[in-house]
Amino acid sequence: ILNVEQSPQSLHVQEGDSTNFTCSFPSSNFYALHWYRWETAKSPEALFVMTLNGDEKKKGRISATLNTKEGYSYLYIKGSQPEDSATYLCALNSGYSTLTFGKGTMLLVSP
Amino acid sequence: SAVISQKPSRDICQRGTSLTIQCQVDSQVTMMFWYRQQPGQSLTLIATANQGSEATYESGFVIDKFPISRPNLTFSTLTVSNMSPEDSSIYLCSVRQATGELFFGEGSRLTVL
Numbered sequence: 001i002l003n004v005e006q007s008p009q010s011l012h013v014q015e016g017d018s019t020n021f022t023c024s025f026p027s028s029n030f031y032a033l034h035w036y037r038w039e040t041a042k043s044p045e046a047l048f049v050m051t052l053n054g055d056e057k058k059k060g061r062i063s064a065t066l067n068t069k070e071g072y073s074y075l076y077i078k079g080s081q082p083e084d085s086a087t088y089l090c091a092l093n094s095g096y097s098t099l100t101f102g103k104g105t106m107l108l109v110s111p
Numbered sequence: 112s113a114v115i116s117q118k119p120s121r122d123i124c125q126r127g128t129s130l131t132i133q134c135q136v137d138s139q140v141t142m143m144f145w146y147r148q149q150p151g152q153s154l155t156l157i158a159t160a161n162q163g164s165e166a167t168y169e170s171g172f173v174i175d176k177f178p179i180s181r182p183n184l185t186f187s188t189l190t191v192s193n194m195s196p197e198d199s200s201i202y203l204c205s206v207r208q209a210t211g212e213l214f215f216g217e218g219s220r221l222t223v224l
Contacts (some may be wrong), residue, residue: 004153032211043115044154044203046212089154093211098144100170101154 001096002029006102013080014110020076021105023090027071031095035064035075038104039086047075047088080109113138113206117216124223131190132219139184144213145177146203154203158223160187194223197204 005024013019025033032051040045048057053068061078077084087106091099114137134143143160157177158168158193166179180188191198199222205215 023160034212036213041217043215044213044219046214049212050212091154098159099213103151103153 002026002092002094002100004090004100004102005089006088008072008105009103010106010108012108013111015081017080018076018078019080019107019108020074022087023073023075023102025071025073025092027068027091029092029094030068030071032093033066033068033073034091034093034099035073036089036091037086038089044089077107080107081111082111085109094106113116113140113208113214115204115206115214115216117204117219119219120200120217121220122222124221126195126223128194129190129192130194130221131188132202132204134187134189134216135187140206141184142207143181143187144205144207145187145189146178146205146215148201148203150199157189157202160189174217194221196223199223 007022034049035047036044048064050066055066057064063076067071085108087104089104091101116135118133127208140183145157146154147157148154156169157172158166160166160181162181162184176192178190201218201220203218205213207213
C-alpha cells in the first residue's frame with residue numbers, strides 16, 4: 001500500500017495571503033504526481049500532472065514544484081482569494097493505471 | 112476534456128437497501144473508474160469498469176457488494192448493495208485523459224441511516 005501524505009490537513013488564511021501545502025510520497029514508486037482542486041459540490045478538477053524531477057508548473061496564481069528524489073511536491077497559491085477555497089488533493093501514479101490519493105488539504109480563504 | 116454526468120447527486124438511504132449510481136460520459140472511453148471518499152479519508156479506487164468484460168476490483172472491494180455494469184463505451188453504473196452506515200460516502204466516477212489526468216463527475220453523496 002502506497003502512502004501519500006498531505007500537510008497541513010486544513011488551513012485558514014486571509015484574502016491576499018500566500019500559502020503553500022506539501023505532498024509527500026515514496027520516491028521509489030514514482031511515475032507521475034497529480035494535483036487536483038475539489039470545491040464543495042463540484043467535480044475534482046485537475047491542476048497539474050508532473051513527471052520530471054525539478055519540474056515547476058504554473059496556472060495563474062497557483063504553482064507546483066516536484067522533487068522526485070526526496071519524494072515531495074509543494075503547491076503554492078499566491079495572493080489567495082476566497083474562490084481558492086477548496087480541498088487540494090495530490091495523487092501518485094506509480095506506473096500502473098490507478099492513482100493513490102492523499103487525504104487532501106482543506107483551504108479556507110476569508111475575505 | 113470530458114463532461115461526466117452523475118446521478119443521483121445525493122441520497123439518503125435506509126440500512127439494508129441498495130442504490131444504483133449512474134455515470135454518463137459525453138465521449139467514448141475504454142475505462143471508467145469508480146472512487147469512494149469516506150468522511151475524513153482519501154479518495155479510494157473501488158474498481159475499473161471495462162466495456163465488454165467484468166470490472167476489475169481493488170483490494171478490499173468485491174463484486175457482490177459493489178456490482179458494476181458497463182453496457183457501452185459512454186455509460187456505467189455502480190450499485191452499493193445491502194448498505195450500512197459505513198457506506199456513507201461520496202462516490203465518484205471518472206475517466207482518464209491521454210495526458211494521464213482524471214476527469215470526474217460531480218459525485219453522489221450517500222448517507223445511510
